[in-house]
Amino acid sequence: MIIAEGIPKRMRHYLVRLIVYGITGSTAVFLSQLLLSTLLGLEGSLRSGPWSFRVTYLILIPPSYSMVLVAVGTLFGQRAYFARRVMRIWGRPLKMIGVGSQSGGLKQPRDQ
Numbered sequence: 001m002i003i004a005e006g007i008p009k010r011m012r013h014y015l016v017r018l019i020v021y022g023i024t025g026s027t028a029v030f031l032s033q034l035l036l037s038t039l040l041g042l043e044g045s046l047r048s049g050p051w052s053f054r055v056t057y058l059i060l061i062p063p064s065y066s067m068v069l070v071a072v073g074t075l076f077g078q079r080a081y082f083a084r085r086v087m088r089i090w091g092r093p094l095k096m097i098g099v100g101s102q103s104g105g106l107k108q109p110r111d112q
Contacts, residue, residue: 016076024072028065032057035064066090 007015036042036056044053066086073082 013078016078017081020069020072020076020078020082024065024069027072028061028068031068032060032064035060062089 036053040056042050042053042056044050046054046057049057066089069082070079070086073079
């Protein structure tokens, strides 16, 4: 990705991360609505949709957001950073259900 050379390196990192978060949020919402209408045949919105749409939408958003965040972050060359963010988001809930044990479980990727 080409970013103006006059911007300091630290600011470029923040700019890239801001762009990734913006793209991810929009894409996750679009994909969730597409999955609900195409695969499940549910139409509506959070405000005026049927309860089946609302509940399914709220269940579908977090995992889709996490997957899209890592994918878009990878496209922008920031995979390790965004993978750590996703592991931080999902680490506690997964530990609560016993998936992320302290002995093995989930490991956060390191910057290289």
